[in-house]
Amino acid sequence: MTWYLIGAIFLLGLWGVIGLKNLVKQVIALSIANSAIIMLFVYYASLSGEDAPIMDTAGIPVDPIPHALMLTAIVVGICIVALALALVYVLYQRYGTLNMDELEDRIWKADD
Amino acid sequence: MTEPVLLILFPLAGSLFSLLGKLVPAKRVCTALALSIFAAMAVVLFLQLPLVLNGENLTYALGGFVREPGISLILDGPAWLASALIVLISLMVAIYSLDRPEFDLRYFFFLLMLVAGMEAVVLTGDIFTMFVSLEIIAIAAYVLIAWEKSDEGLLASLKYLFLSSVGILFFLLGVFIVYRDLGTLSFAVIAERIAELKTDPVVLGALSGENRFPEKIGSILQGYPGRSINFALAALCVGIGVRTAFIPFHTWLPEAHAWAPHPVSALLSGVLIKTSFFALFRILAVFHAFHMHSMLMWLGSITALVAVGWALAQSDSKRLLAYHSISQMGYILAAAGAASVFSVPAAYTHAINHALFKGLLFLAIGHAIHMVGERNLFRIGPLGRRSPLIALALLFGALSISGIPPFNGFVSKQLISHALDGSPAYILLWLTAVGTTASFIKLSRIALPGPKDISGFRRHDSNHRHSAATVIPLVILSVLVLLSGVYGAGYTRFVWRLVGDPSVTAVEFPALFKVDKFTDSLIILLLGIALYFLVMSPVGKRVAKRVSGVAPKLGTVLTFFVFGLALFSIAAWR
Amino acid sequence: MAKTDILDVVARKLAPFMLLFGLYLVSYGDTSPGGGFQGGVVIASGVILLAMARGVSAAERLFPMHRLSAAETAAYGVFLAAGVVGLVLGVGFLGDFTRPGWTNSPLPAARFIFLLNLAIGIKVACGVSLICMYLFRED
Numbered sequence: 001m002t003w004y005l006i007g008a009i010f011l012l013g014l015w016g017v018i019g020l021k022n023l024v025k026q027v028i029a030l031s032i033a034n035s036a037i038i039m040l041f042v043y044y045a046s047l048s049g050e051d052a053p054i055m056d057t058a059g060i061p062v063d064p065i066p067h068a069l070m071l072t073a074i075v076v077g078i079c080i081v082a083l084a085l086a087l088v089y090v091l092y093q094r095y096g097t098l099n100m101d102e103l104e105d106r107i108w109k110a111d112d
Numbered sequence: 113m114t115e116p117v118l119l120i121l122f123p124l125a126g127s128l129f130s131l132l133g134k135l136v137p138a139k140r141v142c143t144a145l146a147l148s149i150f151a152a153m154a155v156v157l158f159l160q161l162p163l164v165l166n167g168e169n170l171t172y173a174l175g176g177f178v179r180e181p182g183i184s185l186i187l188d189g190p191a192w193l194a195s196a197l198i199v200l201i202s203l204m205v206a207i208y209s210l211d212r213p214e215f216d217l218r219y220f221f222f223l224l225m226l227v228a229g230m231e232a233v234v235l236t237g238d239i240f241t242m243f244v245s246l247e248i249i250a251i252a253a254y255v256l257i258a259w260e261k262s263d264e265g266l267l268a269s270l271k272y273l274f275l276s277s278v279g280i281l282f283f284l285l286g287v288f289i290v291y292r293d294l295g296t297l298s299f300a301v302i303a304e305r306i307a308e309l310k311t312d313p314v315v316l317g318a319l320s321g322e323n324r325f326p327e328k329i330g331s332i333l334q335g336y337p338g339r340s341i342n343f344a345l346a347a348l349c350v351g352i353g354v355r356t357a358f359i360p361f362h363t364w365l366p367e368a369h370a371w372a373p374h375p376v377s378a379l380l381s382g383v384l385i386k387t388s389f390f391a392l393f394r395i396l397a398v399f400h401a402f403h404m405h406s407m408l409m410w411l412g413s414i415t416a417l418v419a420v421g422w423a424l425a426q427s428d429s430k431r432l433l434a435y436h437s438i439s440q441m442g443y444i445l446a447a448a449g450a451a452s453v454f455s456v457p458a459a460y461t462h463a464i465n466h467a468l469f470k471g472l473l474f475l476a477i478g479h480a481i482h483m484v485g486e487r488n489l490f491r492i493g494p495l496g497r498r499s500p501l502i503a504l505a506l507l508f509g510a511l512s513i514s515g516i517p518p519f520n521g522f523v524s525k526q527l528i529s530h531a532l533d534g535s536p537a538y539i540l541l542w543l544t545a546v547g548t549t550a551s552f553i554k555l556s557r558i559a560l561p562g563p564k565d566i567s568g569f570r571r572h573d574s575n576h577r578h579s580a581a582t583v584i585p586l587v588i589l590s591v592l593v594l595l596s597g598v599y600g601a602g603y604t605r606f607v608w609r610l611v612g613d614p615s616v617t618a619v620e621f622p623a624l625f626k627v628d629k630f631t632d633s634l635i636i637l638l639l640g641i642a643l644y645f646l647v648m649s650p651v652g653k654r655v656a657k658r659v660s661g662v663a664p665k666l667g668t669v670l671t672f673f674v675f676g677l678a679l680f681s682i683a684a685w686r
Numbered sequence: 687m688a689k690t691d692i693l694d695v696v697a698r699k700l701a702p703f704m705l706l707f708g709l710y711l712v713s714y715g716d717t718s719p720g721g722g723f724q725g726g727v728v729i730a731s732g733v734i735l736l737a738m739a740r741g742v743s744a745a746e747r748l749f750p751m752h753r754l755s756a757a758e759t760a761a762y763g764v765f766l767a768a769g770v771v772g773l774v775l776g777v778g779f780l781g782d783f784t785r786p787g788w789t790n791s792p793l794p795a796a797r798f799i800f801l802l803n804l805a806i807g808i809k810v811a812c813g814v815s816l817i818c819m820y821l822f823r824e825d
Contacts, residue, residue: 010281017278018670040288054718072240084277100271174780
């Protein structure tokens, strides 16, 4: 069940990036899809044991590698989202629109 | 002094020096320190060369973690070649950027981060470090593309960001499946497990269709990946494919490379897309994915032909070069996918040659644009008398990319034709060569002699037009383009020793400078001239206007991704 | 948009504890869940809470941006230097050089992990706060 839920979240994020027409929402959707992948790793790791991977635990410790990997992925995700929002912000200040199609039409077509 | 980690450590140290520029007033000292790291990297590469030529694989475990989850670096022949290429081109770009005020120390910070990321991609020994390094590259590249804060640059950067972020999500999904099914991230262990799987009776049963589902999905660390590992391979290919920019993932590249600052364009087209290609090739090798090679060959050939068609239609000089980058990546991909002992050396040789001549072309065109203040190639005007250096550099680059002897493009195109010998895909590449020649005849009008001084030109900073910082990279790259062509035989032998298959001992290299090769080049040249006149005719101009106006929107391109993933999944199925 | 006093009071009371908790996470990263990155983000979230509740200028009075930027550079330098020292002493890049005799072992000593965690924590805290403060700043 959880697998399907995570898959649904991933697809939701993907649909948001493809289908939505507002750049801020698209950035958020990208972040959601990224979170789905992170949950995928973390949920998988949580199946491998029952206790926190600290020294001297009683139960079987969970596999700590996915957590370490996902921390890195989260950092990367933060940087991407921050950079994307900064770019969107500057473009919005200059053009007053958050629609990617409109921006592409107005900026790139103007040159030819 | 031969530890592979030094190649990543030096650019990181250089970026630290350029950050120190914020704190201390001595900016020039910081710049000098930041750029001196290229010399240090060159020394390290030089010391490593004899070891690598002996066939040693230098490995290095970070922090002394030799066991599996530790991060390890591997320096073998291909990685050495890629590292050397990265150092060379980024040094040229850094020198070129020196005398412009807008490229300050913060710019060098991002440049050096980009270099560190690229080195990490080619040296890394595990798949997750590859993901992180690809993202470091990407973040530095987004910032550098938008560096001039022009509207076009900002939008190009944003589009690149969306596309490559979605691509890297697929990559991460692939990493997950690899970790779930094979229980490892290290390339060496992945290769071992995949090789084991090929002889595993349960998996063999699944492959032959007798036992379709050998294990429940999600079997933990059992080592029975079934077919999901093929999907992982497809997802990894899509993630890197977006960076490598072959069809259908190419749409970000023309805008990003055209609107980035000129030296950054040279770096992006020269080495950045090559780096992801090297990564793609390494992943294919690790997964023993030889069954995907013919698909890559066709994809590459189609990419080459289609992109050159779009390039012919462009009148913006930098966008024309950007489309040619896609087209030449198609060549490299087609060569890599060919079933021949020469396929890998041919791909690497062309990758290096393309980095040299495309770097040269972008720097020369960039300087012409900077001088004249105009991007349209019909309006830049003939510069031959005003600036013979730019004209000569452009001519060298154009002759090389069109595969005219004795420049280095000729050498690698001969190798590619040798590798693809007899394959129907070669016809597409041959047609591409005609298109390339035609579009560079179009571009070469900038190099025509023309009048000495035209009053209509706006003059940008005429006082330091030809400073040493701009002359040196152009001269060095021109000389390299010529020398690697003239001494093509020795050069291809050197590349073969680094990347060739060591089990093949008796290699017969194709003879480069022979009469029938020259006649082939001549036919391509003549057809190219004919095509040029066709494109410049009124009908051709109208078609070109229609073609260059077609630009898929972001949403459309992202749906291409899903199709691309499906395509790769079908190709990866076995 | 009118601000309520609740946000103001809660932010002022909560932010110091968030900073403290962040420091705790950084310093106990070698024995318990936590570590440089997590602790750094918690510290940064304290700064961001201040910036959101009291305005960026108030947060800037406590944490001037140029200081944050300098601290970030310094932390980056410390991290790289810690790696290079290991390389020079022969235990490898990022190897643990704090053991007597500079012998490497698969499990680094707690003090070495603490050093690295501290550098990462400062870097992440400054970096994330700077990103958000630049984005929130009204200019």
